[in-house]
Amino acid sequence: AQSVTQLDSQVPVFEEAPVELRCNYSSSVSVYLFWYVQYPNQGLQLLLKYLSGSTLVESINGFEAEFNKSQTSFHLRKPSVHISDTAEYFCAVSEAGGYQKVTFGTGTKLQVIP
Amino acid sequence: SAVISQKPSRDICQRGTSLTIQCQVDSQVTMMFWYRQQPGQSLTLIATANQGSEATYESGFVIDKFPISRPNLTFSTLTVSNMSPEDSSIYLCSVGFDRAYGYTFGSGTRLTVV
Numbered sequence: 001a002q003s004v005t006q007l008d009s010q011v012p013v014f015e016e017a018p019v020e021l022r023c024n025y026s027s028s029v030s031v032y033l034f035w036y037v038q039y040p041n042q043g044l045q046l047l048l049k050y051l052s053g054s055t056l057v058e059s060i061n062g063f064e065a066e067f068n069k070s071q072t073s074f075h076l077r078k079p080s081v082h083i084s085d086t087a088e089y090f091c092a093v094s095e096a097g098g099y100q101k102v103t104f105g106t107g108t109k110l111q112v113i114p
Numbered sequence: 115s116a117v118i119s120q121k122p123s124r125d126i127c128q129r130g131t132s133l134t135i136q137c138q139v140d141s142q143v144t145m146m147f148w149y150r151q152q153p154g155q156s157l158t159l160i161a162t163a164n165q166g167s168e169a170t171y172e173s174g175f176v177i178d179k180f181p182i183s184r185p186n187l188t189f190s191t192l193t194v195s196n197m198s199p200e201d202s203s204i205y206l207c208s209v210g211f212d213r214a215y216g217y218t219f220g221s222g223t224r225l226t227v228v
Contacts, residue, residue: 044206094217099211102147102159102208104158107155
């Protein structure tokens with residue numbers, strides 16, 4: 001079984017400042033890692049994922065996350081946030097190979113302050 | 115990625131009644147998943163539904179309370195039975211797995227039980 005820990009429930013940050021949302025996971029097998037974003041009153045959208053290969057993965061809107069196997073982490077970063085990034089971010093893990101259940105962290109609410 | 119249509123988007127129901135949530139996918143998928151997101155909390159997997167077999171329920175969820183149907187490879191329903199206010203949540207269906215898009219989620223059904 002796997003688990004996910006998101007250490008920060010809320011992160012306030014000023015617009016154009018950098019941000020890091022932390023995620024640690026636990027699993028006894030190889031995993032896939034995901035970051036999902038949920039905007040207010042909307043569904044879940046995949047932000048980025050790590051399946052294999054390069055440990056640094058990027059999204060189209062400037063977010064990046066790095067898979068660190070030794071620290072069992074998959075922290076999400078953005079060098080300069082915008083108001084539109086205000087949302088809740090969920091880190092998630094599944095067993096590698098696909099077609100497995102996904103275990104979610106408790107979520108981090110990112111509030112970008114003008 | 116697969117496109118998921120979930121109905122209804124929201125509903126307000128009386129306690130003791132049942133609600134059936136529909137999930138329609140625009141392509142054939144092997145596995146479908148049903149999740150619950152209680153207010154202010156993360157997503158929890160209710161069950162996994164494969165076409166042609168009984169759904170597999172996670173610990174804490176039972177078929178009598180959350181019966182699931184999976185009549186074909188593009189459709190599934192989740193019924194929330196004998197509802198109580200504690201069932202007020204967002205219910206989401208999900209399909210997987212695509213290496214490009216990960217697991218795709220429906221927009222969710224926001225259920226309020228009064």
